[in-house]
Amino acid sequence: MENIKIVELIMTILGIGCILLLVYYLYKRREKGNPKPWLILLITSIGLLNIQYEIASYSVPVIPIGVMIIYFEFLIKRRNWNWYRKYAWTGFLGSYILFATTLLSQPIQAFFYPNEPETYLANIHQPELITTNFVSAEGKTLHKEKLNDALSNLERQK
DSSP, X not given: OOOOOHHHHHHHHHHHHHHHHHHHHHHHTOOSOOOOHHHHHHHHXXXXXOEEEEETTEEEEEEOHHXXXXXXXXXXXXXXXXXXXXXXXXXXXXXXXXXXXXXXXXXHHHHHSOSSHHHHOSOSSSOOOOOSOTTXXXXXXXXXXXXXXXXXXXXXXX
């Protein structure tokens, strides 16, 4: 696994938890009717579908495609759209919740993992060469002076 950002993962899980809490609150608050819980979760997840607009490498939800799909499906099958409408729109609202958690995760990520070599190197004062391929590592040495000179110029790159 490559480049797992734990802060983004935690924030996404929190966002999904907020969406589920909102759906649970709406389900408990229903006035009439008996919508099926599995259908509510399906409609909410379809409600997350949207057309997004890219702004500075962030995807902002704009058009609720999932809500339109559900509306036309209920219109064709002549089901009670009023029971499920709020769950479809909750799914679209959930896409904004996930967008907000993405925005919040960036400064938290920068706080816990600053963009400095000390963050990624365990001990920069006494470096050691650690090899994982012993066949190709024979005869390799670490030039500590060159490494110490280069530490001041290190920059993170993709």
